Structures are given as C-alpha cells and as structure tokens.
Amino acid sequence: MTDISSIIKLTAAEIAAKIASGELTAVQVTEAHLARIDAVDEKVHAFLHVDREGALAQARAVDAKKAAGEKLGPLAGVPLALKDIFTTKDMPTTVGSKILEGWVPPYDATLTQKLKAADVVILGKTNMDEFAMGSSTENSAYGPTGNPWDLTRIPGGSGGGSSAALASFEAPLAIGTDTGGSIRQPAAVTGTVGVKPTYGGVSRYGMVAFSSSLDQGGPCARTVLDAALLHEAIAGHDPMDSTSIDAPVPPVVEAARNGSVQGMRVGVVKQFSGEHYQAGVVQRFNESVELLKSLGATVVELDCPTFDLALSAYYLIAPSECSSNLARFDAMRYGLRVGDDGTKSAEDVTALTREAGFGDEVKRRIILGTYALSSGYYDAYYGSAQKVRTLITREFEQAFEQVDVIVSPTTPTTAFPIGERADDPMAMYLADLCTIPTNLAGNAAMSLPCGLAPEDGLPVGLQIIAPAMKDDRLYKVGAAVEAAFVEKWGHPLIEEAPSL
Ligand SMILES: NC(=O)C[C@H](N)C(=O)O
Numbered sequence: 001m002t003d004i005s006s007i008i009k010l011t012a013a014e015i016a017a018k019i020a021s022g023e024l025t026a027v028q029v030t031e032a033h034l035a036r037i038d039a040v041d042e043k044v045h046a047f048l049h050v051d052r053e054g055a056l057a058q059a060r061a062v063d064a065k066k067a068a069g070e071k072l073g074p075l076a077g078v079p080l081a082l083k084d085i086f087t088t089k090d091m092p093t094t095v096g097s098k099i100l101e102g103w104v105p106p107y108d109a110t111l112t113q114k115l116k117a118a119d120v121v122i123l124g125k126t127n128m129d130e131f132a133m134g135s136s137t138e139n140s141a142y143g144p145t146g147n148p149w150d151l152t153r154i155p156g157g158s159g160g161g162s163s164a165a166l167a168s169f170e171a172p173l174a175i176g177t178d179t180g181g182s183i184r185q186p187a188a189v190t191g192t193v194g195v196k197p198t199y200g201g202v203s204r205y206g207m208v209a210f211s212s213s214l215d216q217g218g219p220c221a222r223t224v225l226d227a228a229l230l231h232e233a234i235a236g237h238d239p240m241d242s243t244s245i246d247a248p249v250p251p252v253v254e255a256a257r258n259g260s261v262q263g264m265r266v267g268v269v270k271q272f273s274g275e276h277y278q279a280g281v282v283q284r285f286n287e288s289v290e291l292l293k294s295l296g297a298t299v300v301e302l303d304c305p306t307f308d309l310a311l312s313a314y315y316l317i318a319p320s321e322c323s324s325n326l327a328r329f330d331a332m333r334y335g336l337r338v339g340d341d342g343t344k345s346a347e348d349v350t351a352l353t354r355e356a357g358f359g360d361e362v363k364r365r366i367i368l369g370t371y372a373l374s375s376g377y378y379d380a381y382y383g384s385a386q387k388v389r390t391l392i393t394r395e396f397e398q399a400f401e402q403v404d405v406i407v408s409p410t411t412p413t414t415a416f417p418i419g420e421r422a423d424d425p426m427a428m429y430l431a432d433l434c435t436i437p438t439n440l441a442g443n444a445a446m447s448l449p450c451g452l453a454p455e456d457g458l459p460v461g462l463q464i465i466a467p468a469m470k471d472d473r474l475y476k477v478g479a480a481v482e483a484a485f486v487e488k489w490g491h492p493l494i495e496e497a498p499s500l
Helices: 011-021 026-044 052-067 110-117 160-169 186-189 224-232 252-257 279-294 305-328 344-359 360-373 380-402 425-432 436-441 473-487
Strands: 047-050 077-084 122-127 173-177 193-196 217-221 265-269 298-302 403-407 444-452 459-466
Touching: 011 026, 011 052, 011 224, 026 047, 026 052, 026 077, 026 122, 047 160, 047 186, 052 122, 077 110, 077 160, 110 122, 110 224, 122 160, 160 173, 160 186, 160 217, 173 224, 186 193, 186 360, 186 444, 186 459, 193 224, 193 473, 217 224, 224 252, 224 444, 224 473, 252 473, 265 279, 265 380, 265 473, 279 403, 279 444, 279 459, 279 473, 298 380, 305 380, 305 425, 305 436, 360 380, 380 436, 403 473, 459 473
Parallel strands: 077 122, 077 173, 265 298, 265 403
Antiparallel strands: 047 122, 173 217, 193 217, 193 444, 403 459, 444 459
C-alpha cells in the first residue's frame, strides 16, 4: 500500500502499526499527506503554514530509528496538523492575527516539545479564528477555512483549520484548543472527534493565552482511539504551567480500547434543548440516547438551571481575561509595529499597531472586557459572572453524584454557511451553548460524530461530559458509541464525506 489515497485514509493507530512493522516508512506516509495538502488545501485552506522540510526531516529521523532497531513510540511517524496558537521555534506562530504575522517564537510550547519527543511528524500550522475568538474560523486575519463536507460552509471555530485538515484527510491527527468549545464544535460540524481534557490536564506553556482560566489544549482525530493516543502523548504535569495538575494522566488509551457503557448512569440535562436547536440535531441526539440505553446504560434526567446563564457568564469572564492577556501586544516586544517614524510617542505607536493589528472581534472583546473590569462595574459584571461560574461548577458536582457522564448535542446546529453569522456576534456565540458550561467548571468533554442531520446531510456531534480528571470515562463511552455506530452504518461516518 503505497498509493496516496489509501495512506491518507488510515487512522493514526494504523499508520503507527504499519511503520513499526515496516509495511510503510514514515517518509512515505509524510509524502502522501504533503501531496494531499498540495492537491486540496488551496480549496480547504486548513493550513496557514506547511513545513515540508521539517516534516520530512522528522520522518527520516523516525525511519532511521526504525532501521537502527530502536523501539518506536505509539505515534512515531504519524503526521499531525498543529493549531497556530502553540509556539514553534522553527515555524511562524500567528494565532490567526496580523499582529503576529511572521513571528517565529524563540521557544517550543511544552505541547510542541512533547509531540516532537513522541516522534510525531508536524506537517504545519492550522488556521483559526484570531486569538481563538470565534466559532467559524472566519475571524482569521488570513481568510476563512472551508468545511470539507461543503466548502461553502464553516468548519467550526476557533480550531476550524485543525478539524478541516482531519475531515479532508490532510492529516490523521490535529491539535486544538478549547476555551468555550473551540475543539468540540469544529469536531461536531466536520464529523470528527475532539476532546477538551480536564482544565490543567495538558500544559498551557507556550499556548498563546486568550482566557487563561478557561483555555485548554487537546487532541483532535477521526477516531476515539486516535484521540486517546494523542491525548496520552500531550498530557501530564508541567512545572512551567502553574495551573497544570500534578497527578497521573487518566488511563485514556486503555479506556478507548475497552469501550463500554454497561451499567453506567448517563445524564441528560434539560437545559441543553430548546428553541435554538435544529430538528435534525435533536433527532440524532435522541437516537444516541436510545443507543446508549440499548448498550446497557441507564439514562437520568437532570435539571441544571444555572447552565442557562453560562453563555452570559462566559462572555464576561473570557473578554475580561482577554483584555488583560492581550495587553502584551504593545508593539514594543514582538510582532507588528506600525507608525514608528521617529516622530510619534510610544503610546501612539502602540495604539496605531493595535488598531491595525487586531480584527473586529478581538477589539470587541478587549472593549467588553475592559469595561467589565473597570472600577464601578467590576462587581456588577465580572464579580457576578464569577459567582455564576461557581454555581455552575456546583451543579455539575451535584449532577455527577447521580450520573457517571452527561451527554448532549455538541452544538445546536450543523455547519452554517460562511458569512451567515459573520455580522451577528450573538448568533455566532450561540454555537457554544452546550460546550461553555464545561469550560467554566473545568471538566473534561468529548465530541464525536452521531450521524448526519436528515435536513441537510451534514454531521451532528454528540457531546460526552465527565467530571474533572475522569477523562478516561469519555473514551470508554466514546469508544462504545463509536463501535455501535460503525456497526449500524457499516463504516465510520467520515467515509460519507464527499471527496474533494
Ligand atoms: N475559543 C473558543 O473556545 C471559542 C469560543 N467560540 C469563543 O469565541 O470564545
């Protein structure tokens, strides 16, 4: 099997096994994916930067290890698409923003270092909403990404480049970050798998900060097992990140290999339904709940009234933290510098640079956050939002006394057309209605495909939520659901994706 079309369809686990057995070389696998990128990425625009030479060098190193008889790791030689929010010392890191155009960081993020140590082949950096603010990837300063299922539609956001790279078979693995849903919502609308690990489970060192108490990097893949393998490779305590959890990584790979919901209590939250939900999404979700019952789970109805306030709380907390974090882009240290002609003050240069370098959504959030934190408003806005956050966390704790996991649709609708919500921030924010509560509480959550919506034939995501540091439950349930769907459909959902 050396033809491109067969190689790009392999899962990460299959690729690693074939490289380890000598059936394929890492260079063959890398070349096949680079050829696929050459063939389709002009249309998809998943990548902002492709590191052809770096990827091939890494692949050659894996092949040399194999030739020398060294033991290869579980993802050695597997190509990966890295969200352009993680620092890479040998590639630019733009975060989808003009303000960092051309910036090559002086260091690798911990996650980047871990990928390299695992001999993963980093193909390049993927497109994203500027500073991870958005749900469609339209807020990228470098133009939108298309959804491989229908290029006129959004691939989700902010990590739309990563999800599109998976769905277009440009990479079998990708990395995302999830502040309010940026891993899970793109996974849902592209028919792929995305996991937001427990907050603190994957290091944030070298991950450009948006909202530090919410941001969490995590794995994206086309199968539950592949996501678990990647999860294990990137997770773990990091002394460079003060919020990193100093505890063993939950046994995610073992769970993914032993999928089961037998005897499990699964919660369905009343608040994850209502007027904003598309009929076909609700239908596929209800079928998934029936499937869980047929596989041996008990379904428990839950009432979590403060979840209705999650979106409002998020849009105070995240912009507040963003207004503080993005203050570092002052034209003095790195990145863009506008108007420095020797006649202007440092303040003017900073103002001109931020005016030119940030897009509308980023400016909107900086203004919102600065207002919410300002004297006289702090208690009314930021303070109240933090109280709501505590209540949501408590409601989750109470819910997890009754159930092992919670399920919901990942996002209320399927992929919407590019441009449809671009001028309506509130409509855009609704895409994260079901994902945000988890970020506020710091729990772990997964999105995996549960079918196509009958009205438009586009993928629907099932969200599974587990308590903090019980990430393995996501994989146990996810693997069982995935196996049942494959049996029902006769193949993984991604095979329904129209070829580009
Ligand atoms: N960053 C995220 O998780 C995305 C979320 N839609 C936001 O715009 O904040």
